[in-house]
Amino acid sequence: EDQVTQSPEALRLQEGESSSLNCSYTVSGLRGLFWYRQDPGKGPEFLFTLYSAGEEKEKERLKATLTKKESFLHITAPKPEDSATYLCAVVTAQGAQKLVFGQGTRLTINP
Amino acid sequence: DTEVTQTPKHLVMGMTNKKSLKCEQHMGHRAMYWYKQKAKKPPELMFVYSYEKLSINESVPSRFSPECPNSSLLNLHLHALQPEDSALYLCASSHLTTNTEAFFGQGTRLTVV
Numbered sequence: 001e002d003q004v005t006q007s008p009e010a011l012r013l014q015e016g017e018s019s020s021l022n023c024s025y026t027v028s029g030l031r032g033l034f035w036y037r038q039d040p041g042k043g044p045e046f047l048f049t050l051y052s053a054g055e056e057k058e059k060e061r062l063k064a065t066l067t068k069k070e071s072f073l074h075i076t077a078p079k080p081e082d083s084a085t086y087l088c089a090v091v092t093a094q095g096a097q098k099l100v101f102g103q104g105t106r107l108t109i110n111p
Numbered sequence: 112d113t114e115v116t117q118t119p120k121h122l123v124m125g126m127t128n129k130k131s132l133k134c135e136q137h138m139g140h141r142a143m144y145w146y147k148q149k150a151k152k153p154p155e156l157m158f159v160y161s162y163e164k165l166s167i168n169e170s171v172p173s174r175f176s177p178e179c180p181n182s183s184l185l186n187l188h189l190h191a192l193q194p195e196d197s198a199l200y201l202c203a204s205s206h207l208t209t210n211t212e213a214f215f216g217q218g219t220r221l222t223v224v
């Protein structure tokens with residue numbers, strides 16, 4: 001069974017304190033890995049798509065990387081407005097059009 | 112433009128009511144989705160439409176009835192819901208290739224009383 005595990009469940013950082021969120025996956029035939037940001041009561045906001053090991057994507061203070069078993073979302077010098085839940089999801093060869101989500105990491109950035 | 116619009120934003124309904132949730136996108140996406148999300152949990156897939164045809168039903172109870180009138184619109188008809196159906200209902204759309212990102216609407220917060 002396809003499985004996506006995110007860690008930690010929750011992370012509290014001081015403003016400017018860089019860190020990384022982890023998304024490990026056990027799937028049969030990865031077709032794509034996606035990172036989303038979700039604010040409370042809102043829909044997930046698309047951040048990045050990664051397709052193959054070694055790929056990296058960047059946007060402002062966020063950088064996503066992918067290996068054969070996991071993905072990292074690196075947050076550099078975060079600001080309070082980066083506080084949100086970050087969701088990782090995969091699409092597999094078997095589960096066409098079906099996003100399999102991890103449980104998410106709740107990130108809080110204190111000023 | 113990567114906007115998916117959902118209406119209403121909030122809905123309170125009784126267990127005997129019939130209501131509908133609406134979703135619209137103008138990105139030319141031919142895959143549209145309904146997800147259900149409970150507090151502090153990830154979204155759970157309910158239905159997938161491909162080219163306006165239902166392609167995936169994740170064993171959702173029949174009190175939820177999806178409809179895709181055209182390539183831009185997606186509805187979710189609700190009837191005889193239970194309090195445990197209270198949740199954030201999310202619509203999403205994507206291109207039809209299996210490895211492209213899905214864009215989500217802001218959701219409808221549904222409360223069943």
